[in-house]
Each structure stands twice: as C-alpha cells, then as structure tokens.
Amino acid sequence: MKAIAYHKFGNTAVLQTVEQPKPSIKSNEVLVKVKAFSINPMDWKIRKGEMKLMSGSKFPKNTGADFSGIITDAGSSVSGFNIGDEVFGVVKNMMKEGASSEYVAVSASLVWKKPASINFNQAASITVVGTAAVTAIEKMGKINSKTHILVNGATGGFGMFLLQLLKQRGAYVTAVTSTKGVEFAKKWGANAVIDYSKENVLLQKATYDIVIDLSGKMGYKNAKQIMMPKSIFLNVTPQPIEIPMSLLNNLFTSKKQIVVLSNPGIKYTNVLSNALINGLDIEINKVFPFDQTKEAYQYAEKGGYIGKVVVELN
Structure with missing residues (x-):
C-alpha cells in the first residue's frame, strides 16, 4: 500500500x-x-x-x-x-x-x-481538535454567562470546535481572529470578535477569567496583562519543559497556567456526537x-x- x-x-x-x-x-x-x-x-x-x-x-x-x-x-x-x-x-x-x-x-x-x-x-x-476542545473546556471548570473567556486564534480547526461547544455552555466569549475569520467566529457563537489586523487585544482594557491561546503566538507572559487577578491561561501548544515549569510557577501566582493534554476516548466522542446532532458545523x-x-x-x-x-x- x-x-x-x-x-x-x-x-x-x-x-x-x-x-x-x-x-x-x-x-x-x-x-x-x-x-x-x-x-x-x-x-x-x-x-x-x-x-x-x-x-x-x-x-x-x-x-x-x-x-x-x-x-x-x-x-x-x-x-x-x-x-x-x-x-x-x-x-x-x-x-x-x-x-x-x-x-x-x-x-x-x-x-x-x-x-x-x-x-x-x-x-x-x-477527533484530534474535537477532543482537545472538550478537554480544554473540562480544564476551565465551572463556566456560565458571567465567565469571560478570550480565545486567541479562534477560527482554525481547534477554535471552530471550541467556540461552538462554549456557546452550548453559555459562556461569554471574545474571539480574536483575522478579518476573514470574523464572520465565522460570529457564526460559531462568539459574543464579541476582535480583528487582530485592526486591534491589539493586549492593549485593550478588558480582562478575562480564562485566556486560551490557540495560535501559539501570545504566550503566558503576554496573556497575564489581560488576565483577572484570579484567572487561568490554557496552554494548548506546550513545549515539553513547560509542563513541569507551569506546575512550579503556579505555586506563586493566582494567574494559573494550565497545560492541556488530550487523549481521545469514548466520553469525548459522545460529547462531539451530541454536538453534531445539535448542528455542529x-x-x-x-x-x-x-x-x-x-x-x-x-x-x-x-x-x-x-x-x-x-x-x-x-
């Protein structure tokens, strides 16, 4: 073959x-x-x-x-x-x-x-990005309409699943994407959309309970500028050294960095199958x-x- x-x-x-x-x-x-x-x-x-x-x-x-x-x-x-x-x-x-x-x-x-x-x-x-999206939401803990979430790089494969699953859970989501991604982000459930070619999210006054960087370009150090005092940064593209380092750093700050490592399995696929039934795009x-x-x-x-x-x- x-x-x-x-x-x-x-x-x-x-x-x-x-x-x-x-x-x-x-x-x-x-x-x-x-x-x-x-x-x-x-x-x-x-x-x-x-x-x-x-x-x-x-x-x-x-x-x-x-x-x-x-x-x-x-x-x-x-x-x-x-x-x-x-x-x-x-x-x-x-x-x-x-x-x-x-x-x-x-x-x-x-x-x-x-x-x-x-x-x-x-x-x-x-399977890969869908499982990662479900796992990321698990890491977020309890979320509701008062939970402000920033998704950076929101309209790739991962973001496509994440935005739609977050919409089903009622969180308030701000998506950062390109000009051509703005309408997709809105369609997939973002409450607010930032076009990164026109605005720098790091220079805005808004702060977030959860920041998840899907682009791999923002990083935890930059994200801390827009995180609330008690908040989490989800790292979905960790380098191997970042896994133990995040655990150590979290001992000394209320702005936590959480590494997202996913492993496909039936419980995740059931969530995704239900989402498909409910019109997942x-x-x-x-x-x-x-x-x-x-x-x-x-x-x-x-x-x-x-x-x-x-x-x-x-």
Whole structure:
C-alpha cells in the first residue's frame, strides 16, 4: 500500500510517498481503508523534531493522526462494528504512528461510526481538535454567562470546535481572529470578535477569567496583562519543559497556567456526537489529493486559514 513517511526530522521536503505492507490486525483491532486524514499542527511539530523526547527518533515515521474510512476487516474479539461500516477515528499514539496511508489498523476502541450527516472529509477532522476542545473546556471548570473567556486564534480547526461547544455552555466569549475569520467566529457563537489586523487585544482594557491561546503566538507572559487577578491561561501548544515549569510557577501566582493534554476516548466522542446532532458545523478550508500531501502540509504550515485542511484518498 502507499503511505506518506519520512526518514529524518525536517520540513516538508522530508515527506515521501513509499510502499509499505498492508497492516495486519490483532483480535481487538479493525482494518480501515482510509478515505481522508486531516492535518494538525502537532504533525509538523513531531516531524520537525520538536517533540522528540516523546516521539523518539526511530524511523521511518508516518504523519497524520485522525482519519475517516471504511472497515474492511475486524478482529475476532471486535463487537459493534461490521465490514463496510463507515467510521472515523485516530491512531493510538500520534507520536509514533500515523494515518497517512491507504490502510490503518487500529483498536476498535479508537474508531466510531460516521454520522450520515457529514462526509468523510468532515469526519476525518473531528477527533484530534474535537477532543482537545472538550478537554480544554473540562480544564476551565465551572463556566456560565458571567465567565469571560478570550480565545486567541479562534477560527482554525481547534477554535471552530471550541467556540461552538462554549456557546452550548453559555459562556461569554471574545474571539480574536483575522478579518476573514470574523464572520465565522460570529457564526460559531462568539459574543464579541476582535480583528487582530485592526486591534491589539493586549492593549485593550478588558480582562478575562480564562485566556486560551490557540495560535501559539501570545504566550503566558503576554496573556497575564489581560488576565483577572484570579484567572487561568490554557496552554494548548506546550513545549515539553513547560509542563513541569507551569506546575512550579503556579505555586506563586493566582494567574494559573494550565497545560492541556488530550487523549481521545469514548466520553469525548459522545460529547462531539451530541454536538453534531445539535448542528455542529465543520468547515473544511481545502482538500488535497493524496499525491499532493507535501503541498497540503506546506499550505497548512503557513496558517491563516479557516477550519481544517484535509488530504483525501480515492
């Protein structure tokens, strides 16, 4: 089967189309013919070697984590799925595995039936950012209409899910986005929108109970300027050293930094499935064919787009 792999850390130039054996399955696994996989920032952080403490340096590596497709085989202990089922899911360990291939073998606990209301490209975009959004909301604690939340970089894939889920919980949300993202932020539930090309949120007088930086550009040090005395900053793009450092720093300040690490599972997918039933919007910005995976990553890594970027397989 064809797969996208790389044999050393680096930029998109290291990505290659290779031939790999079709994976065999264990008794608790399903084999999925991949129809699409989505692109996430963690993909290139791993590929560039920024996460090598967790990913290791064993090659080759595949890229991509979440996918959609059709089950073509199921292990002897798998129940609840049949050959031909349309599903979406995620690889078990995105630090060491990838979904960028014609077939993936994964535990049946990491795939879910695709709702008929969405297509394969949309389904492939759910698991990583959707789980991260649900996890981030868990970290926020009790929120209501009096909770003022700032979402910086609000209209990428993560923000798309987060804004809509926060709207369902009634929080007062201010979204920071580009000019082209303003209308999307409003549609997805933001109460107020700041166009960063026209206003600097750090120079405004408003302060927030919760600041979550999805762009990775604001950082905790800057965010403290606009945080209330007792507030939290959610770090969704931590460097490995920031995980222990945040715990230490929190001992000495009421403006807490909380690292968000997510792990897909059934409780998160149930939340997302219910959100889909209630009209969750999944915006696909651009779809690339499999033989243009390198170009897809080049496009995605430039940033500035709305929603998700997806690679589609025949």
